[in-house]
Amino acid sequence: MLSSGKAAVYRRYPFTIVLKRVVEKPEVQPLRLKLDPGSKTTGIALVNDANDKVIFAAELSHRGQTIKASLDRRRALRRGRRQRKTRYRKSRWQNRRRKPGWLPTSLESRLANILTWVRRLCQYASIVALSQELVKFDxxxxxxxxxxxxxxxxxxxxxxxxxxxxxxxxxxxxxxxxxxxxxxxxxxxxxxxxxxxxxxxxxxxxxxxxxxxxxxxxxxxxxxxxxxxxxxxxxxxKRPLKDAAAVNATRYALLERLQAVGLPVECGTGGLTKYNRTQRGLPKSHWLDAACVGKRTPEVLHVKGVVPLLMTATGHGSRQMCRVDRYGFPRGRAKQAKKVSGFQTGDMIKAVVTSGKKVGTYVGRVAVRSTGSFNLTTEQGTIQGIRSRFCQPVHRSDGYGYRYGASFPLPQEGTPLSSPRLKGQGAPEAEVR
The missing domain is CATH 1.10.30 (DNA Binding (I), subunit A)
Known part of the structure; x- marks a missing residue:
């Protein structure tokens, strides 16, 4: 359809096309979006309940630890500043109030990432129901x-x-x-x-x-x-249950926000997810766990040839006007224009260099400079000094990094795909809300 001109590329990640002509009776099948929320990585799977196929799979990596580290650095700078001989500033912390249902920024970021992709996928596909792993550990x-x-x-x-x-x-x-x-x-x-x-x-x-x-x-x-x-x-x-605590602290908040989307939400436990996955002989991975969430998991999941999209939350830049040294003093000048020649830092571009010392074709993420000489980060390394006239956009910056993972491995005769099983068996039950 792309080569014949009947469709055009609407979005690169996830790869989506848009039709250029009106279709009277399009064949659109309802899909179920399944989520396996995690502290560091969330599994996402789109399953067609009619033919038991996994249509799309992704693994979303959160940046909760990055946010916490950034807040720790900011707190250290503020505490150091209070010890200097500077003018007195009245305390403001006593005037701050936390709204009901407040969550730390690192946990709120996880919820925002999941909800962002739930809304995006609802725009790209005909999703009629959601499934969420409500609790992993108690x-x-x-x-x-x-x-x-x-x-x-x-x-x-x-x-x-x-x-x-x-x-x-x-x-x-x-x-x-x-x-x-x-x-x-x-x-x-x-x-x-x-x-x-x-x-x-x-x-x-x-x-x-x-x-x-x-x-x-x-x-x-x-x-x-x-x-x-x-x-x-x-x-x-004696290791603390930090990751389990992060999941438990956000599970019901995520459920409430998913219910606000307006679609029916099915809930299950981590034990049920593992039971479904082992009974179907599937290996351990985040997106396969997501496909096995809930009681409405097909008896046979068709996952052959599915290549998961690995998405990493990178944020939308920093609000700092300029960088500071370890003492908190500015070490550079204020930010310049966000966009240069129509590009901004984080865009994925394709650079076809036809002259100079860097002749070749490069694809990667760009870091713009006001001079028009960009740095391009590719899988092979960073290429410096790419002029803007050689660049063309591939995917605009949206706060996430993308790459494709390994395709689902085909089973070999005599090779079990299930993870090591412990003693004891159990049949699952699900909770529907």
């Missing part, structure tokens, strides 16, 4: 198994959330020998025979030989000849 339940009634404790997902949490915490690796891609078992660091509990901080993962060899020995005795492994294991066992 730290209260992990630390206190008696917090809920007997029906919940003996439900079909009993223990499944704990196993999913341990797989994430210990990176699907045996804590004692470091082996991966093997069946793993839940192991008590301090054996229950010696007074150990079922708290998440006392649980780890071990392969069957290591689990059998440890038996009821104290961890200090079992790893007496491996002091570095003992130190790492004890430190990782």
């Amino acid at each position: 730290p209260q339940l992990l630390d206190n198994p008696d917090i809920a009634g007997i029906e919940y404790q003996q439900g079909k997902l009993a223990g499944y959330e704990v196993r999913a949490f341990l797989l994430e915490k210990w990176n699907r690796t045996c804590a004692y020998c470091g082996k991966q891609d093997i069946p793993l078992q839940v192991e008590h660091i301090q054996a229950r025979a010696n007074g150990g509990t079922n708290r998440a901080s006392n649980l780890t993962l071990a392969c069957q030989p290591c689990n059998k060899a440890k038996d009821t020995f104290p961890i200090e005795v079992f790893l007496a000849n491996k002091p570095e492994v003992l130190t790492r294991l004890l430190a990782q066992a």
Whole structure:
């Protein structure tokens, strides 16, 4: 359609075309948008419930840690400034009030990224329903198994959330020998025979030989000849649930904002997502987890040939008028014009250089200069001194970086695609809101 002139490129990322002629009865099939929110990366998948195909897949990388680091630097500069001999300025922090439902900036950024792409995809495709992984871990339940009634404790997902949490915490690796891609078992660091509990901080993962060899020995005795492994294991066992806390703090806020879009929202848990993925023999990845969110996951998912779009939130630049040194004093001049010759920093361009020392074709992100001599960042490196007359736009800056990931691997005979499974099985249940 593009070569015949019936359509034109509307957007490069995600690649979208627009028809140049009116179609009386277009064949448009309803799609379901599935989301697997994460602390660092969110999986996105568009699934056609009619033919069980994954139409589009993406992985959205957030910039929450970058925002937090920037705020930490700003706070350090302000604290240092208060210690100088400068004029007195009245305190303003007592006049600040937080609105109901306030979230830290790093968490608000995650919600804004997800909602931005929900709205964009709703413009490009006929989405009629949403699916969201509402909760991945429940730290209260992990630390206190008696917090809920007997029906919940003996439900079909009993223990499944704990196993999913341990797989994430210990990176699907045996804590004692470091082996991966093997069946793993839940192991008590301090054996229950010696007074150990079922708290998440006392649980780890071990392969069957290591689990059998440890038996009821104290961890200090079992790893007496491996002091570095003992130190790492004890430190990782006390690792804070920072990523889980970020997801839990934003899950219901995301649900409320998705409901405001006006589409029905189906909710499921992380244990249900893992159950769906393992039952369908799919490998572990963010976009495949998104495709398996919710109870309305097809029995057979057609994912052959799907290439996920890897999107990284980069922001829309800095509000600083000029850069400062480590003491907080300006070290440059104020910002110049944002656009030069119709380009701005962050645009993806194609430069066809026909003269000079840099003859060739380059594609990448541009950093503009008021002189008209741009820097172009490509996969091979940074090319400096590209004149604006050689540049043509490919994709305008929209706050995100794009690249394509590896296509879905085709299964080989005798090669299982599912991730290592723990002891125990369970059938899932979903929650619909």
